[in-house]
Amino acid sequence: MLGFVWMGLFSNQALQVNIDEKFFNTTINVIGTIEDIPKVGNNKTQFIFKASSPFKAKLKLSWYEKSRVKIHSGDQWKFLIKIKHNNSYQNEGGFDYEKWLFFKQFDATGYVKRSDSNQLLAPNTGLSIDLIRHKVQKRLVDSISQLEFMGVINALIIGDRSLVNNDHWELFKSTNTTHLSVISGLHIGLISGFIFLFSSFLWRQCRTCTLKLPASVIGAYFGLFSAFSYALIAGFSIPTQRAFIMASVVFLSIILRRNHNSWQLYGSALLLVLVSNPLSVFSVGFWLSFYVVAIIIYGVKQHQDKHWLFRLLYIQLLISLSTIPLIAWFFSSGSIFSPIANIIAIPVFSFITTPFSLLGIILSYAQLDLLSEFIFSVANQSLVYLSIFLHYLQSFEFNQWQYTPISVSALVLLIISILIGLLPSALKLRQVALILAIAALFQPHQQLKQGEVMIATLDVGQGLAQVVRTKNHVLMFDTGARYRSGFNMGEAVIVPYLQTQQINAIDLLIISHGDNDHIGGLDSLLKKISVKQIISSVPEKISTNSNLCKTKPSWKWDGVDFQMLNTTHDFNGNNASCVLKISTSKHSIILTGDIEKKAEQHLVNIWGKQLKADVLISPHHGSKTSSSELFLATVAPELVIISSGYKNRFNHPAKIVINRYKAHNIVISNTNCSGQIDVTLSQEITITHYRQAQKRYYWRQCE
Template structure:
C-alpha cells in the first residue's frame, strides 16, 4: 500500500494554496478599476458572504476568496481615503504635533520632511516643506508646528506620475508647508529610531566621499538614501536599466539573507560540536532572516523591503519546521501575508515586479536559475522578456542595453558592492576605521562599474520610450511574453512577438489634414501647451523648475509628450522668461531635441533661442500658425513681451497668450481679427489681464486657464472669472480638469477629446 505524503501541499482551493492566493489577488486587483468605492456596508457584506461560502460551499471557495479579496481591499481603501485632510481645513492654519519620519531632505531654499501625526486634526503621514531658514530637523524628533495643508493632489497628464494613488498606498493624508510667521516648538529632541541610525550612516558617507556621484550611489545602496541622486545619475540608471539595483531592492535583501545563511553553514561545518546539538538548518534560517531584517531596517522598512522580508520569513519558518516548501507555495504564502496586512500593495509597481520576477524564473528555469554563468545569462533573458510588459506599462520605457548592463551589474553589485556596503554601514557607528575601509572598497568597485555604465548610457537609443497604451494591449503583451517563454518543444513560439506589438507600437492618435490637436498640460502654476498637426508638433511653454531641483519639464511635460507619441519637437516656443513658463525648457530640449526654439525674451530663458516677432508665420499640414505679438520688445514689460500665437484650421482657432496684461490686450484683439476662438486665459487669470475689452473683443467660445490647485496667487481672480461668466464663456481650468485636450478641425470645428481628471478617474482621485 502506497504511503501518503508526509507533508501534503494545501489543496488547490485552499486559501494558502497558489490558486487561492491568485483568487485573493484577483479580487484585490479588480477593486483598483473602480472609479468610486461602494458604501462600507457593501464591503463588509462581501467579506461576510465570502467567509460563509468558504466554510459551507467548498466548491465555490476560489470565487469566494476573490470576493473576500475585493471586500478587504475596498475596506482598506475606504479607511485610507477617510483619513485624508477634511476639505474644510484646506488652506487654513492648523496646529499639529507629530514625529518626523524618514530622512529630512534639504535642497536649495526648502527643507522637505514627513511627519507622522496621530489623532487630530489628521491621522497619518503629512508631507511638509519648510521654506527659508528652517531649524535643524532630525528623524524621531517630535514638533509642534503651525502648517497650512491641502489634500494629496497631483498633476494629471498622460504618462504622468499618479501622486494621489501613491499617497493612498503610502498613507500620506495631506501635504503643505510650515508657516514661518508662527511659533514652532521641538517637543521631543532626538530619540532612538531606525531613521536616526540611517541618517547618521548617510552623514558619515557624505563626510567620507564628499558630494560625488559615487557617494550618492553608496548612500542609496547603504540606507536607501536617494536624496542626493541628481538627474545625471538617474539618467544613467534609467538608460542602463539598473535602477532596481541601486535602490535597496528585494533582490538585495534576498541575497543578503542567503549570504547570512551560507556564513552560518560555514561556521557550523567547522564546529562539529555545535552541529551535533543543533542541526544547521535550524540556525541558518533565523540568521539569514536576521541579516535580511537588518538590511530592511537600513532601508527604513519600506514597503518593497517588507514584501521581500515576508517571503524570506515564510521560507525561514518552513525550514525551522523542517518542511520542504515549493517555491510556488512560498510565493503564495508571502502574497497572502502581504494582502492580509496591506491589500493596497497591488497599487505599487514594485509589488508586481518582485513577484512576477520570481515567478518567471521559477516557471522557466526552476532549480537551474542559479547554476553558473549559463544560469545567470538564462535568468537575465527570462527577466528581460517576462518583465518588459510590466516595465513598459508602469514606466512607459525600457532600456535596450539593460540586459547587457544587468548581466554584469547584478553579480557585481549584489555579490560584492552590497555586502561591503552593508558591512561598512553597520560598522561605521562603532568602528569608524573598519566601516570606512569597507565602504571605500565598495566605492572603488562601484566606480569601476559606473564608468562603463556611463558609456553604455550614451549609446544611441539606449533608452526607448513608448506611447501610452491600453489594458488590453498590456494583457496581449503578457500573453506574448508567456508564449515566448514556453518550453522549446512548443511550436511557433515566435508568434509571441506579434502579441507584444500592441504594447510596443500602440496606435497613436494624429489629427487629419487641416486639423490640429491642442493639449494644455497640467503643470500646476505654469503653462505648457502641445499643438500637433498630422506630421508636426509644437510646444508652447515648458512649465517651471524649482530651486529644490524639481523640474516640471522633466517630470511632467516630457513624459506627457512621449505618452502622446511625440518623439521630437519641430518647434519649442517659450512665451517669455518667467520660470513658470520657461523653467522646464532645458529638460524639454534635452528630451525632445526641437528643431527650433523661439522666445519673447531669449536673454532670460535657460536654452539658446531666437526672438519671436509679430508677423512670423508658417503652415503645417494645412494649419496656419501666426505670431501676433510682440511688435516691439523695447517698449513693453517682461510679461508683455510674451509671444502670442494664433493657430487656425479654417474657422477653428486657438489663441495662446502667455502672460500678456491689459496694456497690450487691445492690440492682440485687433491682430487676431474676427471669428470664433478658443483662448488660453492670459497670465493664468491674473486681475491685471483679461480686461473687459479683451474678453468682449474676442468673445471666445471657450477659455482655458492653466493654474495650480489652491495656488497662493488666487488665480484665476474672481473678477476675471466673472467677466467670462458674464458673456457665458465656459472657463475650463487645469486645476479642476487636469490636462485638457481638444481637436480643432476645418470641417468639424472644435471637438473636446479629454479632460484627464475626469477621463482617468479612479476611486483614489481627488475631485
C-alpha cells in the same frame, strides 16, 4: 470577494483625512514628532511629521531654512506651518504624485514658515529604529564622506537615497539599474540567503549538533534573523516589508519542515503582502518584484541538465527580456542596453558592493577602523569601475528607447509571447509567440488628418505650457515654471508628455514672454528635446538662438493656418506676450499668453472681427486684469480654457472674470480641475479632460 472587500475597507480608511477644513491654506501652529530620517537637500529639508495637536495627521513637510536647523527622527517639535490638500499635476506620461501620497498614506502636504515659534520641545532620548538609522548614517557620513559613491553605500545600508549624487542617480536611471542602488528584495534575499548557507555550513561541521537539529533549520533561523535585521535597519519601508515577508515564508517553511513547492510559497507570500497592505498594488516595486520572482521560479525549472553558469545566465536573460513589457507599461522608456547593464551590475552589487558595505559598517562599530575603511573602499571601487562601464553604455545616442504606451491586453500578450519563445521545447510554438508579439505591438494609433489640429494644454499648475500638433508638425507654446528647489515643468511634465506621444523634436517653440511661469521649463526641455526654431517677445532671455515673434507673422502646416496677432505694437511685460491664432477650415483657437486689457484693446483695434474664435485660452490665467468685455465680445468664444494652479496665491481665475465668462455663455474648463485639457479642431470640436477621462478614486475631487 473577500479581497475586494478588504481592499475597499483599507482604501476607505486611507482616504479619511481627520483635519478640519479651516486648517488648510492658512498659517497654523502644530505640535508633533519627526518620523523617519529627514531628507536634507541644497535648498530645503523634507520630513514626515506626525502631528498630534491641534489635529492628528501624517504630514509631508518641507522646511526652507538657510541656517539648516538640524532635525532628527523622534524629536518633538512645534512648527508654524501652512498645509494644503494632496494634489499633483495630472498629464499623460507624468508622475502621479497624488497616487504616491495616497500609497504612503499622507493626509496633507505643506511647508514650515519662518517663525520664532518654531522650536524643539523634546529631543528623542529613547531607543528607536529611526534614531539608530540616523546614528548609522551620521557614522557613515563622518567616516566615508570622501568616497565618491558614499551616497549609494548609505542607500544600501539604511535605505535612504537622499545622499545619492544626482549624476549617479541619472546614470543608474538611464541604464535601468536604479533598482540595485537602494535596498530591495534582491539585496535582502541575497544577504539572508548567504547567511542561511553559511550558518548551515558551519552547523554541519558539528556532527553532534546535526543530530539534535538539522543544519537547514539552523540556517533558516539565522537567515530569518538577518532578513529581519536588514529590513529593520532600512526602516521597514514598504519594499523591505515586502521582501521580508517573502523571505519569511521560505524560511518558516524550512523551520516548520513543511514540503511546499515554489509556487505554493510564492502564493503564500503574495497573499500575506496583500493582506498586510492592500495598497501595495499601487507600487511599481510590488509588480516588478513579484513578477521577477515568478520569472526566476519559471526559469529555474528550465535547462536543468545544463551547467549552473549557463542556467544563471539564462535566468538573467529571461528576467531582462521579460521585464521589457512591464518597463514599457510603467515607464514608457528604458535603456536598450538594460540586459547587458544588469548582467554586469547585478553580480557587482550582489556579491561585492552590498556585502562589503554591510561588512564595513559592522567593522566600524567593532572599532576596527582601518579594516572598515579598506572594506568600504572596496565597495566604493566596485562602483567606480561599474560606473565606467555604465557610462560607456550611456554614451550611445540610441541607448534610451521610448516605448509606445501599450494596453493591458498588449502587455499580457507580450509577456506570454516572450515566455513561450524562451521555452527550451518551444521550437514549434515560436511561430505562435511571434504572432502574439505582433498582435500586441500592432495597435491602432489615432493619427491627425490633413487640416486637423490638436492643442494639449498641460497641467503645469500656475503657468502655461501647450503642445500643438498637426499631421506632420509640432509646436510648443510656453514651458511652465521653474522653482527655487530646481523642480521645473520642462523636466517633470513637458518632456514626459512628449515622450509618451513619441515626439522627439519640436518644429517651433514660442515663448510668449519672460515671466517664470511661462519660460521656467525651457532649459530642461532643450536638454532633452530637439527644437528647430524658437521665437519670443524676449529673445534676450533665451540661452540659444531665437527671434522676435513678429519675424514669423504667419505660416501654414498641413492645411492649418497659424497667425501671430500681437506684432505691431512695442508693449512691455505681460502685454508684449506673443499671441497666436490657429485656424482650420471650420474652427479656430487663440493662444494669448499673459496679455492684459491694454493689449486686448489693441488687438481689437487692429484685427476687429478677424479675432472671432471658437476656443480662447484665458489671458493671464483668468486674472482680473484681462478678459475685458470688449475683447470677449469680439472673440465670442464658445469655450475658454484656463491654465491656473490649484489654490494659487493669486486667486486666479478671478471671480469677476468667471462671472464675465458666464455672462457671455462661454463654457469654462480649468486645468486645476481637469488636469491636461486636449482640444481637437476637425469637422467638430472635441475636448478631453484628463482627470475626468482617467478618473481615480484617490484623486482630489474637483470643487
